[in-house]
Amino acid sequence: MSEFSxxxxxxxxxxxxxxxxxxxxxxxxxGGVVPDRLIEQVTPHMSCMQGTNQPQPRCVALMGDVGSAVRCSIYENRSSTCREFPFHGENGLESPDxxxxxxxxxxxxLPSNPRGPGQAPPVAA
Incomplete structure (x- = not known):
């Protein structure tokens, strides 16, 4: 079953x-999961997804056209940064970013809470 996201x-x-x-x-x-072939080193302790350390960033794992139908080609193996980035209205919270x-x-x-007070929109798993 596909859920709203x-x-x-x-x-x-x-x-x-x-x-x-x-x-x-x-x-x-x-224990790491992000494909090494898709990342670049930023500092001795930090890495980033290829394509995102550019003046006009675009993650190498993003497939599709922004604003249309998109998907992450490594969704199950995405970084903690991606896992923790909330969309605006997720769990009823604001996301200025x-x-x-x-x-x-x-x-x-996006509306702050598209499903009404106390009802956060479900996300795709």
Whole structure:
């Protein structure tokens, strides 16, 4: 069953921000899952997804067109940064970074709580 997630037709965050994370999340480290072939080293202890450390970032794992149908090609193996980035209205909370990324790509803002008070929209698993 497919559940509502504005991320499935957005992808703005993946094309706005540098996706940095601790190098130990790389699959070349014990317990790491992020494919090493898709990351670059930023500092001795931090890595980022290829393509996101650019003046016009776009994560190498993002498939599709921003604002249309998008998906992450490594969704099950994405970094903690991606796992923890909330869309605006998720769990009834504001996300100024999500709204800013959407605006930079010409996408309309998301409502704070599209399902009503106390009802956060479900996310795709």
């Amino acid at each position: 504005p991320c499935l037709d957005c992808g703005a965050c993946c094309s706005t921000f540098r996706v940095s994370f601790y190098w130990g999340e790389s699959d070349s480290a014990p 999500c709204q800013r990324a959407r605006a930079l790509h010409g996408l309309p803002p």
